[in-house]
Amino acid sequence: MAGTLHRKTAPVVIKASGLKLQFCTNETQATREGFVKKLQGMGFDISAAEVTAPAPAACRILKERSLRPHLLVHNDLVPEFAEIDKTNPNCVVIGDAAENFTYANLNEAFRVLIGMEKPVLISLGKGRYYKETDGLKLDVGAYMKALEYACDTQAEVVGKPAKMFFESALAEMGVPPQQAIMIGDDIVNDVGGAQRCGMRALQVRTGKYRPCDENHPHVKPDAYVNNLAEAVDIILQQL
């Protein structure tokens, strides 16, 4: 069957086989709804409940710890925090704010942090950079480091590869880590993060994958697969 399965139909095949499925993304430039809509438009069978993303994970943390965030995030992500009290902030949440990473906004977030006895900075990921059609862009991790240094503090990172992030995806499915498999293209964020959480992990040789990943000093996937379809084939064969 290998090669005959298209990546867009892979989710359908997985779900039809009775397996549970959760999409784990570090996307913070859109709400889960926006993200799902984009993927549905591309032909993927996916619903918002099947997506684990940093912003909803951060909202859970904010509620649990009674934190009221000052947001430095992308405009399209703001609705994700609609139900969160943002008056009189006692923490800063930073995401990939893109055009919102202005000098004024960075100074404002900094002032909120430096005004606290112990600054609380929650970062929706720690990516270094990413590529867009008009070139490479600094990712949230770079701005997180700027604020960490200025405030002499350490951010709490939500999103892959944080252990808690994978645990919340497992909780959504009601599956223990030993019974779950992560399929991803990022050797550190996907494979390393999932393994640290007790899951097995396959690296696909597509997307972010680079041949040098196979010599990574710390992370070794449980197996390599050429693409998502091949991963699904192998998993189904072993049921």
Next chain:
Amino acid sequence: MAGTLHRKTAPVVIKASGLKLQFCTNETQATREGFVKKLQGMGFDISAAEVTAPAPAACRILKERSLRPHLLVHNDLVPEFAEIDKTNPNCVVIGDAAENFTYANLNEAFRVLIGMEKPVLISLGKGRYYKETDGLKLDVGAYMKALEYACDTQAEVVGKPAKMFFESALAEMGVPPQQAIMIGDDIVNDVGGAQRCGMRALQVRTGKYRPCDENHPHVKPDAYVNNLAEAVDIILQQL
């Protein structure tokens, strides 16, 4: 004589006594000429040749190593680099660019760096933040950390407390470190930097000075003085 000497007349008194004098500043929002003009306007006896500042120090490094910078600096500092070849950049020089720290400019500096086999980032200081009339602002060090993280590199810091910076001030005066005394308000940048260079250093209990500086874990000044005038008094008494 203590207390009768005003800080603005201190330079006059020092020079009249036959001592050599050099001003060491981390100012990177203006050229040396602009900086001197501001101080002259405030009544200080000072000339550009008496000022050691990060940008001229960086220019020396750029020339020595045939580096052609992409500049991410304050508009008012650009003239300092007038004689430097900036075509086809092979390094990035970052200063306190203030309003020039835009999302677009940071991405552009990042792209220059990430395009190099081994990124060369020269930072005119590594301050965390500073205060202006309209509030606290992130300083160059925060943006330096952002670029360091994104490019997985380490910046070369020009300016206090870099040893080379003090050495170049000593060279300007033609004085060995054992015969020089640093007077400053910053425990790490002024006192620590000068001492690491073999100079003695006095901390004035004005400006940036904080009582907790006196318990600093690593740096201990050779003496404390209440202000610049008192420092000059003590030095002149020991001649």
